[in-house]
Amino acid sequence: MDFIISLFDLNNIFYEFPGYKMSYLELIGTVFYLLSVYLIVIKNLLTWPTGIISSILYMILFYKINLYADSFAQFYFIFVSLYGWYTWEKEKKKKNTISVFFSPRKIIIMYILLTIVLTFGLFLINSNIHIIAPGYFPEKAAYPLADSFTTIMSFVAIYLMSERRIESWIYWMIVDIVSSFVYWFKGIKLLSIQFFGLFLFAGFGYYLWIRKNKLK
Secondary structure: OHHHHHOOOOOOEEEEEOOEEEEHHHHHHHHHHHHHHHHHHOOOOOHHHHHHHHHHHHHHHHHHOOOHHHHHHHHHHHHHHHHHHHHHHHHHHHHOOOOOEOOOHHHHHHHHHHHHHHHHHHHHHHOOHHHHOOOOOOOOOOOHHHHHHHHHHHHHHHHHHHOOEOOHHHHHHHHHHHHHHHHHHHOOHHHHHHHHHHHHHHHHHHHHHHHHHHHO
């Protein structure tokens, strides 16, 4: 039991790079996240339970480094992952495949406007969370605007992905490149490099889903 508890301690270091210490928590969360991304590119149902595990681990990691909006986001990701797991499985049983498609233009515009409004709202909360609830959040949030933006973008992206919408990959590309810079400046180098790789991988996923949609 003590070993399991120690895995959630940021001071429990897996490997020390020059100028950077990688914790077991960051390593395990990264492994599960990368696996979930690979599985969703190939439209494998196991992407959802794998993603749930990574969300739980990242929830703890982000809280410990004061990225509160990212930490809160994991609750939403877990819920939508359960929904996506259900809808994808239902789709596969019905059609023996998982079809993907673009949203109508008016829906795409609606989600863009929704993203802007919600980002501003979350920014107001996130930038003052240490004042609103100092007992739970003693430190000022790091990069509150970028953190809020990527959080809302991720919310929209994972929902669109659960609905099998191809444009969800564009959202992920934006989230990944912005997150890469934020995590680099926060000193989480492995996560920063991972998100840059995910930016490239999201581009590949976008290409692959478009190709499969055209073949259909």
